[in-house]
Amino acid sequence: MALDKDIVVLLGGVGGAKLASGLAQILPGQRLTFVVNTGDDFWHLGLRICPDLDTVMYTLAGLVNPDLGWGLKGDSAVALETLNSFYGVDTWFRLGDKDLATHLQRSQLLRCGRSLTEATGRLSKSLGLDAALLPMSDEEIPTKIETLELGELGFQEYFVKHRWQPALKSIRHAGSEKSSLTTQVRSALMAADMVLIAPSNPWLSVAPILAVKGMRDLLTSLDVPVVAVTPIIGGAAVKGPTAKIMSELGQEVTAANIANFYTGIINGFVNDSQNEPLGCSELRSIQVNTLMKTEDDKKSLARATLDWVESWGA
Numbered sequence: 001m002a003l004d005k006d007i008v009v010l011l012g013g014v015g016g017a018k019l020a021s022g023l024a025q026i027l028p029g030q031r032l033t034f035v036v037n038t039g040d041d042f043w044h045l046g047l048r049i050c051p052d053l054d055t056v057m058y059t060l061a062g063l064v065n066p067d068l069g070w071g072l073k074g075d076s077a078v079a080l081e082t083l084n085s086f087y088g089v090d091t092w093f094r095l096g097d098k099d100l101a102t103h104l105q106r107s108q109l110l111r112c113g114r115s116l117t118e119a120t121g122r123l124s125k126s127l128g129l130d131a132a133l134l135p136m137s138d139e140e141i142p143t144k145i146e147t148l149e150l151g152e153l154g155f156q157e158y159f160v161k162h163r164w165q166p167a168l169k170s171i172r173h174a175g176s177e178k179s180s181l182t183t184q185v186r187s188a189l190m191a192a193d194m195v196l197i198a199p200s201n202p203w204l205s206v207a208p209i210l211a212v213k214g215m216r217d218l219l220t221s222l223d224v225p226v227v228a229v230t231p232i233i234g235g236a237a238v239k240g241p242t243a244k245i246m247s248e249l250g251q252e253v254t255a256a257n258i259a260n261f262y263t264g265i266i267n268g269f270v271n272d273s274q275n276e277p278l279g280c281s282e283l284r285s286i287q288v289n290t291l292m293k294t295e296d297d298k299k300s301l302a303r304a305t306l307d308w309v310e311s312w313g314a
């Protein structure tokens, strides 16, 4: 496995952060750029909350809560509990006491006129990250979920308040038509030797990234391996609503349908050994264990993916 390749990873939160961690353990940080979904972001209690950016940042900094896969380890929730008990504020969205420091600092930087890219760079450097952590865009492109029971919901209302139980009818990326790629994301992709799409939720975490104006065209114009890793193992999602959403959209819960979702963008697919092969697909694919329970699992998947892609050139 060559250590001199520049790799760009498109990802969401918890599932994506696992592969990010595996890659960061085997490659120099300077070779890695993580382009993170910001469709989940929202203003809440006067603060800009960026759940996926923070999950990836805390994971790479070794600070993430290992039980949850997000939030900070050893955190408490006194501020939120006090907000509720003193002032009756509905605290449905969990924000830890230590975690609040990140939201306060980011919001302050944004209010002083910094872009989200600049703010994220400052936060991640302060926490010791070598890899580049980039929001998918500097514009706000909130994901809106049209549900059967409750009409249109903001992403966090759907995901956290209603625990992704309402049936999903469709998804909208508000403002995407007026959005643009940042210079940093464009440059990283144009210089990449390989692009990976992490095993993140294709509909909720990766589609918002693909919806940034210019992203699809740029990805399809690249002449390098663009490889997705399956988030579906054995007909189910490891965690979260990916399988439920596929069923609600009338799709069979298969890795082949995940690969189909990325048609035109990817030229390689990392399938799980427990899944059916992709069949007569034109796509290059490999079957390996993609379940990442331990740090070794994360490193092995990262290594297997890179070694496989490198063998294409042989």
Ligand code: GDP
Residues within 6 Å of the ligand: 011, 012, 013, 014, 015, 016, 017, 018, 052, 199, 200, 201, 202, 204, 205, 229, 230, 231, 232, 233, 236, 237, 238, 239, 240, 242, 290, 291, 292, 293
């Ligand atoms: P979120 O933004 O926090 O929901 O996280 P992501 O979108 O990045 O990841 C959610 C997806 O990750 C789900 O579809 C899971 O099935 C998938 N996932 C989580 N852990 C694993 C794992 O160990 N292996 C694989 N292959 N997929 C995983």
